[in-house]
Amino acid sequence: MIKTKNTYVTYEMNILLIVISVLLSVICVLLALLQHYYFIIKLYKKPSIKYDIPVFEDLIPSGKTKFDRDFPLQAVKDYDEDLVLYDLNSVLNSQPQLGQSDSLDFIKIDKATGTDSEVYNTLQAAITFKLSGKNHKALKLFEHAAAIAPENPDVLNKYGEFLEQQHQDVVSADELYFKALTYSPDHKAALINRERTAQVVESLDYNLFKSIDAKNDYLKKRMKLDSFEAVKKQAYYLHIYHTVGIEGNTMTVEQLRYLLETGQVVSGKSLVEHNEILGLEKAMQYIKLLVRQDYIGINEILGIHRRVMGHVDPIASGVFRNENVFVSSHSPPFYEEVPSLMDSYVEWLNSEEAQSMHPVRYAALAHYKLVDIHPFIDGNGRTSRLIMNLILLKAGYPPVMVLKEQREKYYDTLKTANMGDVRPFVRFVAQCTLQILNMYIYGTRFLSIEGESQEGKQLVNYE
Known part of the structure; x- marks a missing residue:
């Protein structure tokens, strides 16, 4: 047979097509492998930050809640005053906190009740007293x-100027300027003031985090040298006391300790109050198990909520809500959106972006984002605060507590975050972190959970 030129061309083209097909197949296989590899890496990627050894995880005792004490457990009595709480607050509040001012605690985020003329006259009188040097009356x-017209941008701006000029409280002033711009974005005076204070506040917040880190490093060194058993005993019960107390639980520290250690009911207290305390203790034990786990997923969040609310509402515990809810002036997302929003939340929670933040900022934002979604019918606040403390423990910081007396400030900063400025809430969590660090650093002596110390009933003694 004679092979023509066309036959050779056809043969070569067939070879070329085969080679090209093989190359394309190899490329497709490589792309598939790369895509699979990328998916696996993205799904199971370890956190980009290296967590410190969680040295404070033993602040949550394991097993049955019972400590070895040098004082007996007494029968629960009715006290006219909670001496333990009183002494703790006096210590925590005595510590100066960078950028914190109590001057905003009175502001309510309710609808203005005053008339325009009353607001105008009050504002003019305040300015007059300010100019005449009568600052107390002006304040x-x-x-x-601000109480009768919390949405009036002129009132908020002028009040901010007063705090900045007369009290050198730039942080509170900046918050007021932001609120003024929320209600009136083109308010010229507030715009000028906010442009001036924003950078100053950013610098103060940076210094606040530096102060937290310095105290935390010092506490870690102290933990290796000194015994903190007495403070740990107090802090564990006080943490439960304040966490449920913010939600309205009326048990005293002595009563909840009696419940947890004896398992006996406290006379005069409701079944719900008993179950809230039992559930929170189980949730704290679960948090301790999660401290050394890298990934915080949906199952872990549901597990926390299941323990928080399991004794109170077994049916609704550990499951997302199936109805819409309303929280004061805030309307959380529709319940149909909750599953997808929680998927996005978990993705953010484990992202490099989130974990590269300062741990206190990361923990505060994790708290706010979850409570903003409000994925459960009840127990959202307690679950959010537990996740916040889980993040702090994982990063080598002690768990923080929001005192019952800080409830108004706590909710006010959450409302401000809902308005678009999350910085006050982050700052509030940072100040709570300083509080607990001060408690551990300065307090080791004369502690009694009953408030019956032989040394003058003093909770924390400063060196």
């Missing part, structure tokens, strides 16, 4: 004006 009038 009272600014407070009154």
